Amino acid sequence: MIDPGGGLTRNADVIDPGLEAATDPRAKPVIGADRQRELVAARLSAERRRLFIVGALLSLAAPLLPYLTGAWETAWFALAAAPLPLAARALIFLVGFHVALAVVLLPLGYYGGFVLPRAYGLSRQSFRAWGIDWFKATLVSTALASAVGGVFLGTVATTGPSWWWVFGLFVSIVGLLLVFITPYVLVPLFFKMRPLADSATVDRIHALVNRAGAPVRDVCSLDFSRRTAEANAAVIGLGRSRRVVIADTLLAEFAPAEVDAVVAHELGHQVHRDVQRLLLGNAVLIWVGLYVASRVTGAALPILSLPSLGYVPGYPMLLFVVELFFLLLSPLLNWWSRRLESAADRFALALTGDPAAFAAAMRRIGAQNLVELRPPRWSEVLLATHPALHRRIQLAESSTPPTPPPAHPFSSSSPPPARPLPTANFNREASREAPAPWSEAERGSRGPSRDGEKASWRHHKINIGG
Numbered sequence: 203m204i205d206p207g208g209g210l211t212r213n214a215d216v217i218d219p220g221l222e223a224a225t226d227p228r229a230k231p232v233i234g235a236d237r238q239r240e241l242v243a244a245r246l247s248a249e250r251r252r253l254f255i256v257g258a259l260l261s262l263a264a265p266l267l268p269y270l271t272g273a274w275e276t277a278w279f280a281l282a283a284a285p286l287p288l289a290a291r292a293l294i295f296l297v298g299f300h301v302a303l304a305v306v307l308l309p310l311g312y313y314g315g316f317v318l319p320r321a322y323g324l325s326r327q328s329f330r331a332w333g334i335d336w337f338k339a340t341l342v343s344t345a346l347a348s349a350v351g352g353v354f355l356g357t358v359a360t361t362g363p364s365w366w367w368v369f370g371l372f373v374s375i376v377g378l379l380l381v382f383i384t385p386y387v388l389v390p391l392f393f394k395m396r397p398l399a400d401s402a403t404v405d406r407i408h409a410l411v412n413r414a415g416a417p418v419r420d421v422c423s424l425d426f427s428r429r430t431a432e433a434n435a436a437v438i439g440l441g442r443s444r445r446v447v448i449a450d451t452l453l454a455e456f457a458p459a460e461v462d463a464v465v466a467h468e469l470g471h472q473v474h475r476d477v478q479r480l481l482l483g484n485a486v487l488i489w490v491g492l493y494v495a496s497r498v499t500g501a502a503l504p505i506l507s508l509p510s511l512g513y514v515p516g517y518p519m520l521l522f523v524v525e526l527f528f529l530l531l532s533p534l535l536n537w538w539s540r541r542l543e544s545a546a547d548r549f550a551l552a553l554t555g556d557p558a559a560f561a562a563a564m565r566r567i568g569a570q571n572l573v574e575l576r577p578p579r580w581s582e583v584l585l586a587t588h589p590a591l592h593r594r595i596q597l598a599e600s601s602t603p604p605t606p607p608p609a610h611p612f613s614s615s616s617p618p619p620a621r622p623l624p625t626a627n628f629n630r631e632a633s634r635e636a637p638a639p640w641s642e643a644e645r646g647s648r649g650p651s652r653d654g655e656k657a658s659w660r661h662h663k664i665n666i667g668g
Contacts, residue, residue, distance in 0.1 A: 240575050246322050247574035251581055253314045262525055264306045265518035278515035292514045296348040304340045322572055327429050338391055351517055358512040366496035370489045377481055385439040393424040407446055407465055414553055416472035420445040427451050432571040437468040459559035463550055470549030476542045539587040547594055551601050561598035
């Protein structure tokens with residue numbers, strides 16, 4: 203059960219009647235049940251904000267503090283005794299460093315990716331299944347980060363003053379390659395992606411694709427239900443690898459018009475070339491950062507207590523600087539992301555011509571994924587990659603002829619959806635005692651971020667409307 207104060211309580215025998223009604227659509231209606239659901243979503247968001255702050259601080263401290271204490275240098279000099287080439291010792295150091303970083307962040311990943319979603323009824327993973335996902339995500343991230351770090355050190359050692367643009371070119375190519383191979387390599391690591399068997403839905407999606415002028419290779423479903431009760435959709439890949447992917451939880455719970463509204467939003471990103479714009483923007487940001495770094499290296503190295511940029515045990519200090527750089531820039535990047543998301547919302551409204559369905563889809567996302575309706579303004583400005591949910595609903599409602607407003611965005615007085623709103627099960631004991639509890643799908647995750655799921659500004663998963 204969720205403690206009204208915002209924490210988790212161990213008392214499984216007491217449940218707020220309003221909360222029970224909010225989480226069981228067949229329970230006897232109680233006044234304020236919809237308000238209870240909104241409060242639960244707000245508490246979950248508050249927990250995640252606190253987790254983000256702790257994760258950001260830990261991500262900065264983990265590489266920095268051991269360097270200041272000499273721990274990384276001690277490890278490097280211990281490797282020097284091994285009869286191995288310098289490149290092999292450097293690679294071992296980098297792999298060990300990134301594994302150590304993953305282990306330090308593991309408690310936060312466990313809490314944010316397993317404990318918290320299960321407490322709020324979103325996760326359907328067992329601990330073993332979550333652990334396997336965390337292990338796979340750690341393997342991928344460690345291999346990628348170690349390879350990039352190795353190329354950086356090698357570039358600095360071999361290209362002299364040209365290191366910044368050579369490494370910038372490498373990173374840009376890697377970013378483009380990752381986007382292209384995502385449907386072939388990264389997604390199958392965590393989900394089963396199959397061509398969608400529902401011919402009626404496929405025909406509707408292809409009709410949207412044709413109207414949008416954004417060709418895709420295929421329309422596929424992802425087995426989110428093995429991991430989560432949350433709904434999601436995206437258009438992933440580039441060129442020939444591009445395809446529409448829809449979570450089976452969304453297909454099962456959303457009305458056809460609502461599915462179309464969500465997919466139309468994703469097509470808006472393709473028509474606006476948002477993936478390419480984000481890749482270009484990130485590349486420009488990285489190149490500018492690398493150029494500035496190359497200009498200030500002479501003055502910065504003494505401050506950072508580094509003999510050179512290619513000093514292997516100094517790599518954690520450089521990673522600290524990179525983490526801090528992107529953390530400070532994240533409000534600007536999030537502002538840009540919100541603008542792109544708003545433009546995709548407007549595109550979806552124009553493409554479908556059904557603002558009511560779009561508003562209904564946003565409400566359903568809020569109920570099914572426990573998205574906070576009105577987050578604090580500071581949180582939206584600094585942390586949010588998407589506009590607040592109430593703004594997206596208002597955008598759709600402002601596009602419709604004036605109608606009597608619903609009593610509440612999640613209210614039963616709103617026009618009835620085609621299917622019952624899915625809800626999260628906050629208490630197993632209480633749900634078994636309910637007359638006919640809603641049967642939820644099993645979880646299919648945010649990705650390794652979100653991240654295990656990391657509470658970090660770097661974690662991006664397939665995000666609804668993203």
